[in-house]
Amino acid sequence: MRKLTILGATGSIGTSTLKVVAENPEQFEITALAAGSNVKHMVQLCLTWRPKYAAMFDLKAANELRAELRNLNLNTEVLAGVEGMCQLASLDEVDSVMAAIVGAAGLLPTMAAVKAGKRVLLANKEALVMSGQLFIDAVQKYGAELLPVDSEHNAIFQCLPESVQTTLGHCQLESHGIDKILLTGSGGPFRYTDVNELQTVTPKQAIAHPNWSMGPKISVDSATMMNKGLEYIEAKWLFNCNKEQLQVIVHPQSVIHSMVQYKDGSVLAQMGEPDMCTPIALTMSYPERISAGVSHLDFTKVGELSFIQPDFQRYPCLKLAIEACYLGQHATTSLNAANEIAVDAFLNKGLNFTDIAVVNELVLKKASSGLSQLDEHCLESLVEVDRMARLQAEEIVRARLS
Ligand code: NAD
Numbered sequence: 001m002r003k004l005t006i007l008g009a010t011g012s013i014g015t016s017t018l019k020v021v022a023e024n025p026e027q028f029e030i031t032a033l034a035a036g037s038n039v040k041h042m043v044q045l046c047l048t049w050r051p052k053y054a055a056m057f058d059l060k061a062a063n064e065l066r067a068e069l070r071n072l073n074l075n076t077e078v079l080a081g082v083e084g085m086c087q088l089a090s091l092d093e094v095d096s097v098m099a100a101i102v103g104a105a106g107l108l109p110t111m112a113a114v115k116a117g118k119r120v121l122l123a124n125k126e127a128l129v130m131s132g133q134l135f136i137d138a139v140q141k142y143g144a145e146l147l148p149v150d151s152e153h154n155a156i157f158q159c160l161p162e163s164v165q166t167t168l169g170h171c172q173l174e175s176h177g178i179d180k181i182l183l184t185g186s187g188g189p190f191r192y193t194d195v196n197e198l199q200t201v202t203p204k205q206a207i208a209h210p211n212w213s214m215g216p217k218i219s220v221d222s223a224t225m226m227n228k229g230l231e232y233i234e235a236k237w238l239f240n241c242n243k244e245q246l247q248v249i250v251h252p253q254s255v256i257h258s259m260v261q262y263k264d265g266s267v268l269a270q271m272g273e274p275d276m277c278t279p280i281a282l283t284m285s286y287p288e289r290i291s292a293g294v295s296h297l298d299f300t301k302v303g304e305l306s307f308i309q310p311d312f313q314r315y316p317c318l319k320l321a322i323e324a325c326y327l328g329q330h331a332t333t334s335l336n337a338a339n340e341i342a343v344d345a346f347l348n349k350g351l352n353f354t355d356i357a358v359v360n361e362l363v364l365k366k367a368s369s370g371l372s373q374l375d376e377h378c379l380e381s382l383v384e385v386d387r388m389a390r391l392q393a394e395e396i397v398r399a400r401l402s
């Protein structure tokens with residue numbers, strides 16, 4: 001029986017994780033659940049899963065949850081804030097931690113799981129993007145086991161030999177006969193939209209992903225392809241690859257979830273329905289396989305598989321992220337923070353869709369001038385870079401909205 005903490009339990013990945021647990025009740029047990037502020041959803045989860053612990057980031061929400069659970073005679077212990085989440089990520093009795101908080105808010109709890117030497121099921125790509133080397137070094141130092149949940153990285157992981165799978169972050173692709181990682185992406189809902197019309201697209205249109213059902217932030221990131229940019233940086237850290245070893249390809253059907261090209265000309269691809277339960281199940285059961293409750297691909301219905309070069313005119317955020325990747329940690333931490341502010345402003349404050357890239361570019365430019373000041377091995381410094389970039393992005397957003 002493997003015992004799990006789920007960080008981000010009320011979200012899209014949290015929900016899929018619980019589906020996989022429900023599919024395999026004899027193999028997994030929910031010890032702890034954590035989320036941001038949705039008390040109603042958390043009460044439901046506590047009723048269904050009877051976890052020993054629950055945590056809410058929001059203090060008021062934690063108090064409400066405590067009161068509600070008491071009324072229901074549930075003896076789940078309720079914790080609060082970042083500290084509470086970090087505690088649940090490092091419980092002695094827990095084996096695996098699903099890191100599925102969205103955005104930079106996930107960094108500290110995810111790092112807590114790493115430092116406790118857990119099996120870390122990493123969905124929260126922003127945590128790795130904003131801390132890179134520090135994160136990878138901590139995985140090694142504390143003997144944590146890192147398994148990528150992101151469907152592309154999970155696909156790549158599946159196409160790699162075991163000796164690479166077990167040395168993520170430090171693997172040498174070349175010495176295993178690997179030439180290149182081919183990171184695929186659907187191109188999002190606007191892949192065929194006239195570029196001149198992108199300025200006026202609405203949040204509702206941006207969130208309507210053609211192939212995947214996901215939380216709002218990552219859905220907007222998919223529409224700008226910033227998601228692929230963050231995944232590019234994520235891949236660089238996970239698979240220790242250089243510029244020549246990593247390529248983004250647009251594959252509109254999302255049947256292939258990414259590929260690995262070997263030097264003998266072989267290309268291995270992982271395919272499946274676009275359902276996160278498949279990669280989540282693999283991270284939970286690795287090296288074994290369990291049922292994920294996902295139907296099999298029907299190849300007679302798949303039809304055509306097509307592949308195109310990404311168009312940086314249409315997806316300027318993808319270009320920015322790739323540039324940031326080679327500028328260094330200061331740049332990727334800043335870009336990630338700017339993007340969170342810009343996406344939030346697009347979703348909630350009326351910022352234009354195309355202004356997301358404008359905000360990101362301006363913050364990245366500022367960040368590039370401060371490259372030498374950062375100690376990238378210091379978590380506090382990274383958090384400070386994140387904070388500064390947010391302030392800059394907020395200022396730019398205010399100016400564009402006024
Ligand atoms: P979501 O918006 O559906 O859920 C986010 C979760 O994080 C919720 O449970 C929310 O309560 C929690 N949360 C938000 N702010 C918090 C805070 N300050 N403290 C604690 N918890 C907080 O998002 P999602 O789509 O499930 O994505 C989660 C992560 O997984 C993201 O990093 C995303 O990039 C990654 N991911 C998602 C998918 C997908 O298919 N949804 C695929 C690959 C990677």
Ligand code: MG
Nearest residue numbers: 150151152231
């Ligand atoms: Mg992905």
